Amino acid sequence: MFESLKNDYQVCDEIGRGRFGAVFRCTSTASGHSFACKSIDKRHLSDPVDRQCLDREPKILHLLAGHPNILRLQAVFDDPNFLHIVTDLCDSDDLYARLTAARSFSEPAAFALFQPLISALAHCHRVGVAHRDIKPDNILFDSAGKLKLADFGSAEWFFCAGERRPMRGIVGTPYYVAPEVLAGRDYSEKVDVWSAGVILYILLAGVPPFYGETPVETFEAVMRGNLRFPTKIFRSVSPEAKDLLRKMICKDVSRRLSAEQVLRHPWMINGGETGSTADLT
Template identity: 60%
Template sequence: MCSSLKGQYEISEEIGRGRFGTIYRCYDVVSGNPYACKIIDKSLLTDETDQQCILNEPKLMSLLTPHPNILTIHNAFEDQHTLSLILDLCLPLTLLDRLTASTVTPFPNACHVITQLLQAVSHCHRSGIAHRDLKPDNILFDSRDVLKLADFGSAEWFGGDGGSLMTGVVGTPYYVAPEVLMGREYDEKVDVWSCGVILYMMLAGAPPFYGDSAVEIFESVLRANLRFPSRVFRNVSPAAKDLLRKMICKDPSRRISAEQALRHPWILSGGESETAELT
């Protein structure tokens, strides 16, 4: 462990474990404030892509903070063997855990979550960064139940308005946009697609595109046949369905942006809109 890290933070118990390292609770030795310390074992980064992702993550996160809905990186330490990141301390349960524990999310709660997520994504896009791996696993909450977007290992700098398009198949089967799977160049609206899928899952308790294997899920995503089964969506407002159609739109040129989604009537109504005029 880096000596300068030990001089500034007291490392406490393990609170999580990932592919490349371990997350500990830690405390600032001067202020006593609690944080999370993500210690990455660099010997596990055998693939060049993995190395690039891990090294890019703190750089991109530092460009995005502070923002109330993005996990803040407070410090970073590196030595020959490890990379250690000091991050906001969040609750142990992710949005995925919440979805697993409950079949559907009440409409106002779903709206509150997706609004915070869209605010984080909109800030990323204004800063010229696409997350590219939005999923419930990467959505955390702090002790005040404020959403914190995490895990920028697959994020990419595209340069903002008029910036460059991106390439590369990244993301997670249920949430990845079809243009990524097609091997085309794509823009930051891949994140809006993923947000739409997350909202659908909160309202329906199941993903819009599914299969028994990754290949079958990808085929379903590529068909992009968005359905609203009456058994599940009978109580979901037309405004919510309209927002989902505009976010989970196969044609990226017709898909709304994160900023536009934040101005949608269903979002502005707090998830209660049954009669809001749709635009």
């Protein structure tokens, strides 16, 4: 299984599983440093769409190289049966685990987690890449505690050869997916902004804005898009934070903020501190 990379890396224990394969801890034979290796058995991929995603992920990671909050590609080993993608090792709890443990966060603490995520998304969008599966499970942390956006298996180019092109296809995860994706319409990179907005809502409230007893009920709640701020939960949340949430979790895509606009919102500029007198229009 690991013949193609055994000269450069020693593969150790399995540390996770993704949609296309398993993730292992590995050690560089040259430096002794530890990394993560996602290994996919290509013989099990009969769907042409899955094969396209598999081929696309390392190319996208290479394109996104250099941003401190995006998982860094170290090496790719491709043979007839397996694809091995070696990246940064993130062996701390992911954001899902942190949310489960803490339930909710103060606004400054939420900002500290949210700002690097939006910075990473803005970088993706600048180079024409939409992630399309923003969720806490795909937000990792390295041993130094630095946030790393990961798992670009569903990512897509929306700007190619100098032209913007719409994206299609239902991808994403029930609580976080944007309504235009579920509607089967063409959509833009702003689907990532919706998903990031849902994550910010959960950081501040401890619960998702849209949910149901089943995935179908959750999808129906997302499609309705009736964003609420229950008084009991949001009593101590600032107007600035709620204003940002309204402008990210907005069904009207033309009014939904871009990732760059999110970075310039008063709540972001003030570091999640309350009591700002900045203009919210």
